[in-house]
Amino acid sequence: MEVMVLLIFFSLLIAIGFLIAFIISLKRGQYDDLYTPSVRMLFDDRDKGKDADKTGES
């Protein structure tokens, strides 16, 4: 079952990669504000002009 070594190695590699990504994103303040992003994504910047609102509802 040597292939286990391989799978565990790659699984760990991926997991550690994500752990590092998590720590970096945490340190960079990605999770300092856990509310505004959820609201901000609702605002679209599509053509501020004419028919922007009318097209919305389907």
Next chain:
Amino acid sequence: MPVETFEYDNRIVRDFAIATIVWGAVGMLIGVIAATQMFLPKLNLGIPQITFSHIRPVHTNALIFAFVGNGIFMGVYHSLQRLCKARMYSDLLGKINFWGWQLIILSAVLTFTNGITTGKEYAELEWPIDILIAIVWVVFAWNMFGTILKRRESHMYVAIWFYIATVVTIGPLHIINSLEIPVSFLKSYPLYAGVQDALVQWWYGHNAVAFFLTTPYLGLMYYYLPKAANRPIFSYRLSIIHFWALIFIYIWAGPHHLLNTSLPEWTQSLGMIFSIMLLAPSWGGMLNGLLTLRGAWDKVRQDPVLKFLAVAVTAYGVATFDGPTLAVKSVNAISHYTDWTIAHVHVGTLGWNGFLTFGILYWLIPRLYNTKLYSKKMAEFHFWIGLLAIFGYVIPMYFGAFIQSLMWKKFGAGGFLLYPNFLETVFPIIPMYIFRAVAGSLYLFGMILCAYNLFRTMRQGKITPDEKAEAPALEKITTEPGKHEFRHRILERKPVLFTLLALIAVSIGGAVEIIPNFVIKSNVPTIASVKPYTPLELEGRDVYIAEGCYYCHSQMIRPFRSETARYGEYSKSGEFVYDHPFQWGSKRTGPDLHRIGSKYPDAWHYNHMHDPASMSPGSIMPPFPWLSEDKIDFKGTPPKIRAMQKLGVPYPDGFDMKVPEEMQKQAEQIAKSLADAGITVEPDKKIVALISYLQRLGTDIKVKTESGQ
């Protein structure tokens, strides 16, 4: 910060949307055809290309990689631009991504129908196409990370994390599972054998579910559900927590596909524990989605988009409850090899992936085309008919699975199996198969309505190919004020990209170099009497793989009394050391075949393959008449033997030179035994090779016990 003006690329989103719709309809149509053959096997009309075992991989691959795959690209290319406040990194990469992916799917349809397959479920594509997948995937990753790096919004919304997890993980999964030695342009053998191949395959298989059908779609849920409901996600904090929990746990759950098999016990337990743990993060996502709709259920009543999304999220909750349940060893003893698995999968695909895709399409297409949906009523109708189809599909499948599994395990008062003939356990569930096909047709009908509705919407509106948008440039920590800002950003960001690409390249190179060495070394036989296949048997095995026999027949007898009484001695891991690839299967539509060897005479197999119902009245196996007409070129076998030698199968040196005459000898023996039974067949026909393989199956350790006495 200056406000920058830029344009979103809507054309690529539209292209992927059309591909999603078209492939969805095609894949579902093939599903209905396959489902119909489950109770009308002769519907294959004796044509290999439309036989169940050839179109089953077309159905699964078309819906996973074409319907859901294009759906992922559609959603990512649309939402990522908006979330990053930036156009996709490169239009050209997007085009390569699009056409490359369609080419892959087209080649999948052509190869699978013609029996060109690696024989590993959900990874059936042969090596040249595998390489193409890797390239297209890197192109997608490049385009995605490029966009993320030039974003104008410093916070990465949670959906982006889900997309990243998808892109990063699918790459290594695909590559590790697809390591194979090419024999010819369209034939290869995997590096791993038997139990190791099984483990790698299901490590991949499960994570394909996790990182192809789940994480990207959760990302899409986190974007489109709040958008469609026009309210923020219930808890942003929960979304972050459940994302990180999900991806750390998911990757370890694969072995739950191999419970009670000859996989080492501790590996099974590991897979089981992680699978049960998965319930928490999965339901975190499900609840977060549903609770977003709290106080908005009046909107759900009026809006088909929200209806689709709400059912999708609910189906996700059902599937992720069913999943950990199935991963419990004792439950799996009942559920495995039955239609329970099929039901489970379809809750996920019809409910979660299908309905989420429909919801997104109904929301997105009118917006892309600056118009309203052509018919809201038709979308409503699609919703209800689709929901009915899901219930109509899933309930009979669960029901049939229980009936059949209990019949398999039922012993009579005398201590013998109550239903020793496998077919007896098939007849009661045939009505369920009919229900399933009808429900599948309803779902397909809904898909066609959806396509019609959306194409009419496209015709009545007009797309804005390049949608104008503006956003302030991302604030940078500039050490040299006054320098040209744009150039500075390029300089700062390129190394990140390069490091990433280098890392991918290095790990691929390293894997290719290291893996063969220790995998080959480990293929040492552990049971002395287990010998490599003869060349004819190897060819027969390739026929078995090409015909897709493993979709309905397992080769793995679990150590239960009900199974040893029915099939014989339970399977040992040492018996599979020369099996490149493993053929354990995952479903018993027909009986297990691991101990089929020397159970029936050659003539029985010949007649059975020609017309199964002639030997087993009422059999639902399709006829394979072409096997007694198609030839095998014995000259093509030596390269296969050489490939096997490279993989560590101990054929003697120089054996490949003797191969054609060895094959001729064994083939003539079988042809003679068939002639004795009144069947005339040339020795070089496929059926002869297949019979030689079937007669060999599972007999190696029988020899051992006989000589040991």
